[in-house]
Amino acid sequence: MIRTFRLPFRTLQGFLGATALGLLATASSGAFSGAALAADPIKIGVIAEAQAIAGASIPQAAQLAADEINAKGGVDGRKIEIVSYDNHSSSADSVRAFQRAVNEDKVNAVISSYISEVVLALEPWASRLKTPFVTPGAASNEISKSVHADYEKNKYTFHGYLTSAALAMSVCDAAKDLLVDQKHMKTAVIMSEDAAWTKPLDVGYEECLPKIGLKVLDHIRFSPDTTDFTPIFNKIEGSKPDVIITGISHVGVQPTVQWKNQQVPIAMFGISSQATNETFGKDTNEAAEGVLYQGVSGPNVAVTPKSVPFAEAFRKKYGNYPSYAGYTSYDEVYYIADAVKRAGSTDADKLVDALEKTDWEGTIGRVQFYGKDDPFTHSIKYGKGLITGLMLQWQDGKQVSVWPKEVAKSELKFPSFVKVTN
Amino acid sequence: MLAFQILIDGFAISALYALGATGFTLIFGVSGVLNLSHGAIMVAAAVAAWAAASVLHVNTYFGALIGVAVALVAAFATYFAVVRPMQNSRLIPNEEKEIFVLTGTLLWGIMIQELIAYFFTNNAKTVLPIVEGVVDVLGVRTPRNEIFTAVVCCFVIGLLWLLVNRTRTGKAVLAASMNPRGVTLLGLELTRIYVVVWAIYGVLAGIAGVLLGMFLGVSSYSVGPLTASAFSIVVLGGLGSVSGSLIAAFVVGYLETLTAYLVSPAYRTIPALLLLVIVMYIRPQGLLGRR
Numbered sequence: 001m002i003r004t005f006r007l008p009f010r011t012l013q014g015f016l017g018a019t020a021l022g023l024l025a026t027a028s029s030g031a032f033s034g035a036a037l038a039a040d041p042i043k044i045g046v047i048a049e050a051q052a053i054a055g056a057s058i059p060q061a062a063q064l065a066a067d068e069i070n071a072k073g074g075v076d077g078r079k080i081e082i083v084s085y086d087n088h089s090s091s092a093d094s095v096r097a098f099q100r101a102v103n104e105d106k107v108n109a110v111i112s113s114y115i116s117e118v119v120l121a122l123e124p125w126a127s128r129l130k131t132p133f134v135t136p137g138a139a140s141n142e143i144s145k146s147v148h149a150d151y152e153k154n155k156y157t158f159h160g161y162l163t164s165a166a167l168a169m170s171v172c173d174a175a176k177d178l179l180v181d182q183k184h185m186k187t188a189v190i191m192s193e194d195a196a197w198t199k200p201l202d203v204g205y206e207e208c209l210p211k212i213g214l215k216v217l218d219h220i221r222f223s224p225d226t227t228d229f230t231p232i233f234n235k236i237e238g239s240k241p242d243v244i245i246t247g248i249s250h251v252g253v254q255p256t257v258q259w260k261n262q263q264v265p266i267a268m269f270g271i272s273s274q275a276t277n278e279t280f281g282k283d284t285n286e287a288a289e290g291v292l293y294q295g296v297s298g299p300n301v302a303v304t305p306k307s308v309p310f311a312e313a314f315r316k317k318y319g320n321y322p323s324y325a326g327y328t329s330y331d332e333v334y335y336i337a338d339a340v341k342r343a344g345s346t347d348a349d350k351l352v353d354a355l356e357k358t359d360w361e362g363t364i365g366r367v368q369f370y371g372k373d374d375p376f377t378h379s380i381k382y383g384k385g386l387i388t389g390l391m392l393q394w395q396d397g398k399q400v401s402v403w404p405k406e407v408a409k410s411e412l413k414f415p416s417f418v419k420v421t422n
Numbered sequence: 423m424l425a426f427q428i429l430i431d432g433f434a435i436s437a438l439y440a441l442g443a444t445g446f447t448l449i450f451g452v453s454g455v456l457n458l459s460h461g462a463i464m465v466a467a468a469v470a471a472w473a474a475a476s477v478l479h480v481n482t483y484f485g486a487l488i489g490v491a492v493a494l495v496a497a498f499a500t501y502f503a504v505v506r507p508m509q510n511s512r513l514i515p516n517e518e519k520e521i522f523v524l525t526g527t528l529l530w531g532i533m534i535q536e537l538i539a540y541f542f543t544n545n546a547k548t549v550l551p552i553v554e555g556v557v558d559v560l561g562v563r564t565p566r567n568e569i570f571t572a573v574v575c576c577f578v579i580g581l582l583w584l585l586v587n588r589t590r591t592g593k594a595v596l597a598a599s600m601n602p603r604g605v606t607l608l609g610l611e612l613t614r615i616y617v618v619v620w621a622i623y624g625v626l627a628g629i630a631g632v633l634l635g636m637f638l639g640v641s642s643y644s645v646g647p648l649t650a651s652a653f654s655i656v657v658l659g660g661l662g663s664v665s666g667s668l669i670a671a672f673v674v675g676y677l678e679t680l681t682a683y684l685v686s687p688a689y690r691t692i693p694a695l696l697l698l699v700i701v702m703y704i705r706p707q708g709l710l711g712r713r
Contacts, residue, residue, distance in 0.1 A: 051539045052544055053543060053545040056543060223687070225643070227638045228638050231682035234427060261551065262565050282476050285550045
């Protein structure tokens with residue numbers, strides 16, 4: 001009996017399926033006729049380090065932004081579609097993904113990577129394939145310098161995050177208030193990983209730290225594949241600085257844990273990209289306590305009215321607060337959508353023109369790009385009223401803003417093994 | 423002061439290297455297998471211990487045990503799923519079996535590495551140390567965990583020595599490493615000995631992995647370098663020679679520490695690799711190699 005029941009049901013299913021397919025075929029052939037063309041999605045390729053602490057937030061945040069825009073009806077009726085590719089932190093994989101994104105998946109713009117080496121490898125491809133390309137997290141000065149040097153060719157690349165030069169300025173501005181004025185610190189050692197983004201960062205540090213009153217006693221650059229930081233910390237301790245100024249992104253968990261395990265009595269302050277992700281606390285078994293890091297936004301910090309709602313929505317959806325590159329990636333989807341709307345087209349050159357005129361209040365501040373004549377063409381502008389960055393500290397397992405004053409939620413707090421001058 | 427610092431730091435890292443390389447060389451000595459999934463098994467142990475403590479919130483000791491258990495399971499999986507089928511296969515000519523096992527374990531290691539990266543990201547994880555805090559040793563502020571690491575390594579290596587030299591099973595293992603055919607003639611089953619050796623290996627790699635996770639931290643990126651360092655220590659010491667590996671581990675450990683302190687942390691691994699090249703030229707069988 002069951003058999004006799006099932007048979008006609010299946011036939012019915014098959015019939016319905018065929019009809020649906022037929023309808024679909026008619027509909028898609030219809031899509032090529034004028035009116036329906038406007039409803040084609042705006043495709044944004046997201047190529048990122050999905051397996052890395054700082055990179056994982058990039059595709060997640062982009063998807064969140066796209067979902068929000070689509071829920072409100074999209075851009076002139078066109079939905080935003082995010083096409084994600086995991087680049088395994090490799091430049092070669094990223095280039096292949098970029099080619100695939102443009103040639104096969106026909107994306108209109110690309111958001112990619114927090115690693116400068118990767119972005120520098122993609123920049124010529126953005127030029128060759130004439131596709132607008134924004135990075136949410138790489139910092140090397142060279143990215144926007146190349147745009148300045150050969151504008152016509154490289155104008156497709158936008159630097160959606162602060163340059164290393166601006167990052168150094170942001171760290172120094174914060175250090176002046178927090179370390180020099182508040183804690184009367186006088187000396188520092190720079191500790192940075194050997195990578196493309198830290199070269200200009202270190203130049204910036206060397207220049208601005210003495211100006212704010214921190215004498216640089218030593219400068220240690222180490223290989224990004226270092227695992228044992230004992231000799232490095234011992235060497236730093238030997239020069240007896242008041243603070244360690246960091247420039248780390250590829251490493252983060254290991255130096256932080258070893259800093260705590262060895263009870264290095266010196267505070268760490270500077271750029272520590274991995275510390276920007278909420279999962280860093282758990283990854284270091286809470287050794288992050290007391291670590292100070294520069295950020296463009298952070299949990300519970302209302303840099304703009306959009307910052308906190310985004311961070312909370314992200315946490316609700318993915319279970320943790322985003323890394324710094326999550327904030328920028330989210331903003332980028334929005335201002336790319338805004339540029340498409342203003343340009344009235346996804347044509348690459350028109351989109352570049354529109355992106356150049358971006359004036360978007362995002363989660364990290366007010367986003368505008370430097371122009372053709374500025375040395376850092378297409379990099380986001382740094383300064384009051386635009387983007388200044390923040391200084392945050394890991395306190396009681398949470399990321400708490402401590403600078404600038406307007407958004408500070410707490411004073412500096414250090415674990416007992418850290419000796420701070422007063 | 424600096425001398426003591428180098429002495430103490432160098433000892434801990436060397437002891438850890440020694441433990442990691444011992445299992446690796448034991449497997450080669452007994453069954454002729456160069457297990458290139460070694461690093462992956464160590465990392466799997468460390469990540470499992472981390473996940474047990476940080477995600478499932480079990481206590482540190484139990485977490486460490488879970489780590490070792492995972493390494494044991496991974497070692498058996500390597501033997502039963504990868505190595506044994508290839509060794510027994512009739513499709514692979516005998517003279518090519520070694521290279522097949524080599525490639526097989528390498529790919530197996532990459533699979534484990536990718537799985538770890540997929541589920542736990544490629545960022546470093548550090549296992550919560552069993553003992554926390556620091557003590558003053560000869561004027562050097564030393565983490566208690568570093569001392570703990572060195573003590574456990576020496577203790578486990580000592581146990582292994584007792585096992586090999588003082589127990590029946592151990593003697594059978596030793597005999598198998600010298601003359602496998604002779605062992606079978608004595609009525610001992612070679613396969614059983616192999617299983618025992620892989621079990622010992624799993625435990626050694628697991629302990630080394632968990633200790634490494636506590637001492638320095640590991641990520642899926644550590645897989646390659648860990649295999650490579652075990653490999654070069656074992657080659658330097660003489661393939662298959664456990665005591666050679668122990669000596670080589672201390673040579674490499676101290677050479678790296680000396681370089682890091684006296685030259686630059688950035689060049690840490692270079693002198694040890696140069697030494698390996700020189701040894702390959704003048705004494706290709708390694709420091710204490712037999713063949």
